[in-house]
Amino acid sequence: MLIAQISDLHVRPRGQLYKGLVDSNHLFSEAMAHLHQLDRRPDLVLLTGDLVDEGHPDEYAMLTTLLGELKLPYLVLPGNYDHRENFRAAFAGHAYLPKHGPLHYCVDDHPVRIIGLDSCQPGLHHGHIDAEGLAWLQTTLARDPLKPTVLMLHHPPFVSGIPYLDAYRYLEADALEAVVRTAPNVELVVCGHVHRSMVRRWAGTVVVACPSPATQIALQLQSDARPQSFTGPAACMLHLWHPAHGMVSHTSAIGPYPGPYPFF
Numbered sequence: 156m157l158i159a160q161i162s163d164l165h166v167r168p169r170g171q172l173y174k175g176l177v178d179s180n181h182l183f184s185e186a187m188a189h190l191h192q193l194d195r196r197p198d199l200v201l202l203t204g205d206l207v208d209e210g211h212p213d214e215y216a217m218l219t220t221l222l223g224e225l226k227l228p229y230l231v232l233p234g235n236y237d238h239r240e241n242f243r244a245a246f247a248g249h250a251y252l253p254k255h256g257p258l259h260y261c262v263d264d265h266p267v268r269i270i271g272l273d274s275c276q277p278g279l280h281h282g283h284i285d286a287e288g289l290a291w292l293q294t295t296l297a298r299d300p301l302k303p304t305v306l307m308l309h310h311p312p313f314v315s316g317i318p319y320l321d322a323y324r325y326l327e328a329d330a331l332e333a334v335v336r337t338a339p340n341v342e343l344v345v346c347g348h349v350h351r352s353m354v355r356r357w358a359g360t361v362v363v364a365c366p367s368p369a370t371q372i373a374l375q376l377q378s379d380a381r382p383q384s385f386t387g388p389a390a391c392m393l394h395l396w397h398p399a400h401g402m403v404s405h406t407s408a409i410g411p412y413p414g415p416y417p418f419f
């Protein structure tokens with residue numbers, strides 16, 4: 156199974172730029188075109204939050220229009236810049252999304268089970284899942300202790316070392332870790348939020364954070380670093396599952412770049 160991941164699209168209303176500077180709508184179109192031209196067709200695309208930039212219905216209208224270009228099945232998950240109820244309304248046709256409360260869900264139609272965790276709290280930018288959500292996750296994981304499983308949530312449950320990102324990190328990650336640790340069949344945890352590629356060992360599994368097609372947040376590690384972003388390189392991720400070889404996560408830069416050359 157080939158699982159593509161695009162995160163942090165930050166779609167804007169038609170004709171408007173992200174932060175007044177970046178054509179995030181066009182960059183998302185390029186990300187979808189990138190998936191279409193791969194030599195192997197992804198079986199599923201995970202969109203892991205910040206699908207729009209201000210949570211506005213105009214943005215969701217643009218988002219659903221743009222998603223009309225995507226010729227692959229996809230699952231959606233909110234990020235801190237999404238608006239829970241506008242998001243739910245925009246994807247009312249997605250039967251896996253709950254009708255009320257946090258947008259946690261489990262999709263078990265593929266060789267890999269996909270669990271979406273809504274780590275957002277309306278009006279706040281940091282991540283957290285309440286006791287009820289963790290209990291739902293525990294029950295859902297226990298339902299099948301063998302099938303390979305991918306968890307996705309918007310906020311990486313770790314400290315990145317980039318101070319302006321960590322101000323909006325996932326809080327009380329220990330409680331989530333204790334639940335995930337009970338399920339050795341969690342092959343991978345995929346996140347967005349940080350607009351950078353990151354990897355961490357966590358809860359007996361691996362967490363990877365996905366870059367953004369829109370902007371990449373600067374890698375600065377000093378405690379007084381001031382927030383910065385760059386417009387590239389735009390990228391998405393491809394998580395390749397094979398029953399014998401396990402899960403391998405590839406970062407896939409969205410070109411064009413020079414090449415191909417006849418050497419490797």
Ligand SMILES: [Fe+2]
Binds near residue numbers: 163204205234236348
């Ligand atoms: Fe974002």
